[in-house]
Amino acid sequence: xxxxxxxxxxxxxxxxxxxxxxxxxxxxxxxxxxxxxxxxxxxxxxxxxxxxxxxxxxxxxxxxxxxxxxxxxxxxxxxxxxxxxxxxxxxxxxxxxxxxxxxxxxxxxxxxxxxxxxxxxxxxxxxxxxxxxxxxxxxxxxxxxxxxxxxxxxxxxxxxxxxxxxxxxxxxxxxxxxxxxxxxxxxxxxxxxxxxxxxxxxxxxxxxxxxxxxxxxxxxxxxxxxxxxxxx
Amino acid sequence: xxxxxxxxxxxxxxxxxxxxxxxxxxxxxxxxxxxxxxxxxxxxxxxxxxxxxxxxxxxxxxxxxxxxxxxxxxxxxxxxxxxxxxxxxxxxxxxxxxxxxxxxxxxxxxxxxxxxxxxxxxxxxxxxxxxxxxxxxxxxxxxxxxxxxxxxxxxxxxxxxxxxxxxxxxxxxxxxxxxxxxxxxxxxxxxxxxxxxxxxxxxxxxxxxxxxxxxxxxxxxxxxxxxxxxxx
DNA sequence: TGACATTAGTGACGAATTGTTACTAATTCG
DNA sequence: CGAATTAGTAACAATTCGTCACTAATGTCA
Numbered sequence: 158x159x160x161x162x163x164x165x166x167x168x169x170x171x172x173x174x175x176x177x178x179x180x181x182x183x184x185x186x187x188x189x190x191x192x193x194x195x196x197x198x199x200x201x202x203x204x205x206x207x208x209x210x211x212x213x214x215x216x217x218x219x220x221x222x223x224x225x226x227x228x229x230x231x232x233x234x235x236x237x238x239x240x241x242x243x244x245x246x247x248x249x250x251x252x253x254x255x256x257x258x259x260x261x262x263x264x265x266x267x268x269x270x271x272x273x274x275x276x277x278x279x280x281x282x283x284x285x286x287x288x289x290x291x292x293x294x295x296x297x298x299x300x301x302x303x304x305x306x307x308x309x310x311x312x313x314x315x316x317x318x319x320x321x322x323x324x325x326x327x328x329x330x331x332x333x334x335x336x337x338x339x340x341x342x343x344x345x346x347x348x349x350x351x352x353x354x355x356x357x358x359x360x361x362x363x364x365x366x367x368x369x370x371x372x373x374x375x376x377x378x379x380x381x382x383x384x385x386x387x388x389x
Numbered sequence: 390x391x392x393x394x395x396x397x398x399x400x401x402x403x404x405x406x407x408x409x410x411x412x413x414x415x416x417x418x419x420x421x422x423x424x425x426x427x428x429x430x431x432x433x434x435x436x437x438x439x440x441x442x443x444x445x446x447x448x449x450x451x452x453x454x455x456x457x458x459x460x461x462x463x464x465x466x467x468x469x470x471x472x473x474x475x476x477x478x479x480x481x482x483x484x485x486x487x488x489x490x491x492x493x494x495x496x497x498x499x500x501x502x503x504x505x506x507x508x509x510x511x512x513x514x515x516x517x518x519x520x521x522x523x524x525x526x527x528x529x530x531x532x533x534x535x536x537x538x539x540x541x542x543x544x545x546x547x548x549x550x551x552x553x554x555x556x557x558x559x560x561x562x563x564x565x566x567x568x569x570x571x572x573x574x575x576x577x578x579x580x581x582x583x584x585x586x587x588x589x590x591x592x593x594x595x596x597x598x599x600x601x602x603x604x605x606x607x608x609x610x611x612x613x614x615x616x617x618x619x620x621x
Numbered sequence: 622t623g624a625c626a627t628t629a630g631t632g633a634c635g636a637a638t639t640g641t642t643a644c645t646a647a648t649t650c651g
Numbered sequence: 652c653g654a655a656t657t658a659g660t661a662a663c664a665a666t667t668c669g670t671c672a673c674t675a676a677t678g679t680c681a
Contacts (some may be wrong), residue, residue: 171442172404175475175486210403217475241473241488243407243449254407254486256473304614305533320658326613337660338612338640345638346615361657362647380570380668381558383578384534552629569631570669577667593628594676612639622681629675638667646659651652 175250177220178208178250178288180239180295181229181260183275184312189328190275191292193282194228196249205249205280206291207273213215227274233260233313239291239298246286257291259299261311303329307348310369315351318364347372408484409452410440410520411491412471413461415507416544421560422507425514425526426460428481436514437481438523439505453490460505465492467543471523471530478518487594489523491531494545535561539580542601548584550596551575579604 181192195202207228211220223232236371239257248255269275277284278296302308309325310317311351344348349367357363413424425436439460443452450468474487501507508514510528534540541557542549554572575581581599581602589595 161566171407173407175405175407211475213403217473222532238472240470241449243443243488245446254488256475256486297418301537304616318658330613332610334613335640336658337642340659341639342613342615348615357648358657360649360655362659364658380563381566381574383574383580384536550629567669568629569671570667572630573668589677590628592626592678594630596629624669624679624681625676626677627678628677634669634670634671636667638665640663640665642661642663644659644661646657648655648657650655 173253174251175210176248176250176255177211177217177258178206178248178255179221179224179226179228179258179260179293180206180292181225181233181262182278182295182299182312183262184264184325184328185275185277188279189296190277190280192228192269192273193276193284195274200249201247202249202283204274204276204287204290208250208252208255208288209371210250210252212378217256219257220310221260225260227261228270229262229265230267230270231262231265233262233311235261235308237261237298237306237308239295239304242287242290244287246290248287249285255287255291257294259295261299261308263312263314264285300329300331307369307371311349316354316366316368318356318366319349320364322349322367337365394489405485406445406483407442408440408455408466408480408482408487409443409449409490410438410480410487411453411456411460411490411492412438412524413457413465413494414493414510414527414531414544416496416557417507417509418513418559420509421528422509423513424460424501424505425505425508425516427504432481433479434481434515434517436506436508437516438520440480440482440483440484440487440520442484447529449488449589453492457492457494460502461497462499462502463494463497465494465543467493467538467540469530469534469538469540471527474519474522476519478522480516480519487519487523489526491527493531493540495544495546498618532561532563539601540605542580548586548600550588550598551581552596554581554599 182189192207194207196203207224209220209224211217221236237259239259242255242257243253256375299308309322309329312325313321318341323334323336327334328373348369348371350370352366352368354366355363356366414421424439426439428437439456441452441456443449448599453468454464469491471489471491474489475485480487511590531540541554541561544557545553551572555566559566580601580603582602584598584600587595588598
């Protein structure tokens with residue numbers, strides 16, 4: 158027993174401003190690209206992540222969908238929270254708290270909404286410090302979760318070639334993969350099934366199209382992996 | 390080009406109430422246990438997660454540390470965000486938005502603060518729906534990240550036996566592991582180093598104590614794993 | 622004291638998985 | 652037609668993994 162007041166001690170509940178900041182990612186020739194929107198004149202930076210406050214009664218993911226539609230013109234294929242940010246780094250709307258959400262979408266051909274543009278992740282313009290941190294966290298999270306969630310498939314159209322898929326994995330993991338090993342592992346995973354369509358990309362042999370169709374897996378549980386500790 | 394107003398359209402920035410809700414986890418004989426605090430009389434539930442609003446200027450993790458200290462009497466060994474919750478599920482303090490944070494701590498012998506108690510995760514009392522969701526998410530996140538972050542080591546004292554460590558992994562993964570395989574993988578990972586101390590637990594051969602001391606790893610990157618997709 | 626139970630730790634082998642090479646297949650381009 | 656290009660696979664070597672069987676060091680108890 159300690160000499161302390163009963164718990165928890167509730168502070169006066171402060172009211173804070175909340176923003177949902179969305180990192181819309183899509184594959185762009187050989188890199189991932191994020192969607193940025195032009196800011197109103199007078200701000201410190203010319204570009205920012207699409208963001209907004211959630212509407213009354215609107216969930217965070219719903220808000221993220223709405224915000225994505227407002228910049229991309231279409232709903233994203235997958236959303237994932239990447240963290241809450243409440244430090245002192247400046248937010249373009251001076252929100253006290255940001256919830257960072259990453260939205261994935263296949264390569265889009267359709268025109269963007271006016272004022273929105275794709276930027277390769279390796280050549281982003283200046284962003285507010287809060288947005289910069291959210292982008293960094295988003296890319297880390299995406300890379301960390303590639304093999305826990307069907308992220309890669311959401312960056313592709315519903316029908317894709319295995320070379321397309323391997324390309325996405327290489328993009329996300331940042332290293333080349335061996336074709337035969339990749340296909341063998343994919344085969345064993347029961348994650349895709351072939352369609353009866355083929356795509357001819359110009360030169361070379363046409364490739365069969367596959368679709369994402371995860372099936373129940375045999376419970377082939379294996380030992381522990383002490384991997385990835387390096388990147389933490 | 391579309392017929393839309395310039396972007397992003399900012400809603401009127403609403404003010405919301407924010408809570409940090411902490412799931413303090415610690416190993417308890419054969420299960421994980423969460424720390425709950427007795428609520429003020431009159432609430433719908435008798436117990437809740439320790440929670441509070443962040444103080445002005447206080448970061449989320451700082452708040453989580455303070456909240457943990459208020460219930461446990463000591464700082465946690467590791468903190469990890471598990472998500473933001475802004476749906477309509479009821480929060481004990483009616484916060485609009487909760488940031489869920491999981492705090493890990495080794496088995497503590499010291500007395501808890503008055504009004505706080507450990508509950509095994511498999512036998513929790515009734516909690517507010519929001520808190521229930523945060524606990525569920527926390528356990529999922531912890532299980533998912535065991536091999537990405539040194540979570541398991543933060544549930545042990547600085548010096549531990551390999552059997553202790555294996556026990557924690559079995560707790561977190563929910564399945565038995567083979568001794569020889571576990572040790573071989575651990576050896577290859579360069580995550581621990583032996584101390585020159587030994588612990589005699591009563592009967593049986595004394596065990597050597599190890600400490601967590603991760604070393605640089607050879608960049609032995611392997612192929613992609615299409616694992617875990619089942620649990621999402 | 623000596624058998625036995627109990628926990629720690631390791632060697633080794635066969636099975637399974639993975640990395641790699643080298644091939645075959647189907648197309649376009651000249 | 653043949654060369655270039657991309658898709659897809661068979662097969663082998665190297666490595667990793669699951670398992671079994673053992674040795675080691677302690678306490679217990681007749």
